[in-house]
Amino acid sequence: MYKLLGLAKSKVIIMLSAALLALLTVGCASTVGVSETYVRPPEIDMRGRKTVVLESEGGYKKDGSLVTSKLKQALLGKQFTVADRDSMDAKAREQFFGDDQSATIAAASVLIRVNVLSRTTGSSRESDSRTNYKDDSSYTVYRTVGKASTEVSFDVVDLGTTKLMVSKTLTAGRTSKTDWDERNAGNIDTDGLLSQAYDDVVSNFMRKIAPYTVTVEHDVYSLGDDFPRAKTGASYLQGGMPDEAYEEFNAALNAAKNNPEVKPKNIAQIMHNMAVAKEQSGNFDEALQLYIDSTRYEGAPDQAENIKRTQMRIQDQEKLKEMKIESSSVISTENASSQGKANNPAADLDGVVDGVMSIFNQ
Numbered sequence: 557m558y559k560l561l562g563l564a565k566s567k568v569i570i571m572l573s574a575a576l577l578a579l580l581t582v583g584c585a586s587t588v589g590v591s592e593t594y595v596r597p598p599e600i601d602m603r604g605r606k607t608v609v610l611e612s613e614g615g616y617k618k619d620g621s622l623v624t625s626k627l628k629q630a631l632l633g634k635q636f637t638v639a640d641r642d643s644m645d646a647k648a649r650e651q652f653f654g655d656d657q658s659a660t661i662a663a664a665s666v667l668i669r670v671n672v673l674s675r676t677t678g679s680s681r682e683s684d685s686r687t688n689y690k691d692d693s694s695y696t697v698y699r700t701v702g703k704a705s706t707e708v709s710f711d712v713v714d715l716g717t718t719k720l721m722v723s724k725t726l727t728a729g730r731t732s733k734t735d736w737d738e739r740n741a742g743n744i745d746t747d748g749l750l751s752q753a754y755d756d757v758v759s760n761f762m763r764k765i766a767p768y769t770v771t772v773e774h775d776v777y778s779l780g781d782d783f784p785r786a787k788t789g790a791s792y793l794q795g796g797m798p799d800e801a802y803e804e805f806n807a808a809l810n811a812a813k814n815n816p817e818v819k820p821k822n823i824a825q826i827m828h829n830m831a832v833a834k835e836q837s838g839n840f841d842e843a844l845q846l847y848i849d850s851t852r853y854e855g856a857p858d859q860a861e862n863i864k865r866t867q868m869r870i871q872d873q874e875k876l877k878e879m880k881i882e883s884s885s886v887i888s889t890e891n892a893s894s895q896g897k898a899n900n901p902a903a904d905l906d907g908v909v910d911g912v913m914s915i916f917n918q
Contacts, residue, residue: 702744
């Protein structure tokens with residue numbers, strides 16, 4: 557008798573557990589990351605300016621030369637022709653920089669003046685007490701923390717008009733730490749950190765004068781077997797077919813809205829997926845509206861960053877058209893195959909950006 561009651565009780569517990577699990581999982585959605593790499597326009601329109609002259613000034617001569625060298629390599633990588641003022645002969649310098657404003661400037665169109673305003677490096681030793689759990693004894697470990705920072709100004713001057721096109725002051729810093737050790741805290745190459753900080757400054761400046769790529773990670777909701785069209789749409793989106801994905805998501809949305817048992821957050825998730833599909837296909841106005849509309853449903857994803865980015869891409873689209881820049885994007889998923897281009901979307905756009913620079917320099 558007691559054994560039968562025990563079996564019945566166990567059966568009831570199992571049934572209740574299964575029901576609770578079902579309630580917890582209804583309407584739940586997992587996400588898959590889909591990467592999109594696209595081109596952004598530069599701040600300055602450098603079309604038609606084929607040759608750049610570099611000049612360094614300021615008290616940090618060695619550092620200025622280092623930054624100028626790094627900038628030269630970055631410019632050459634974007635298909636600019638670069639002339640270093642310091643390496644030009646006297647006659648050429650007189651033509652480019654003499655007092656005679658009527659002199660013909662045939663070879664150069666832009667002067668970029670580099671000035672290292674500040675640079676700091678340093679390292680410090682840190683200690684921490686640890687406990688040996690075998691015998692409760694305490695001991696001390698050490699490590700070294702190295703830091704480097706810099707502030708660099710860049711002036712871009714139109715040599716045809718001698719007018720200042722833009723002036724930017726950029727900062728960057730790097731930090732590195734050794735592993736904790738009982739005996740040797742180790743050393744940090746702070747000069748190497750400073751060189752990396754200069755790389756960061758040059759990279760940031762290049763974004764002001766040349767097209768560049770950025771990568772965004774989209775969350776795509778996979779809503780499971782209860783939403784077969786949405787599931788198909790997610791597969792299309794992962795496969796780089798946003799137009800086909802949108803059609804499936806739209807069908808799933810219509811079905812969801814006609815089903816009173818579907819939770820509002822699932823409708824919002826489907827609309828989010830639709831917005832991602834529209835964004836990836838370049839229909840930014842429609843994407844923006846979908847991101848906004850999805851927030852009207854309870855439990856909707858936080859769309860603040862998506863709305864901000866899409867608004868920025870609408871503005872970028874106009875600039876890209878004005879500058880005649882290709883605005884293609886490359887889509888890949890986090891679980892993409894190890895074979896194919898999807899694993900390195902930024903590399904796929906290198907050719908696009910190189911082509912853009914050839915247009916810039918015409």
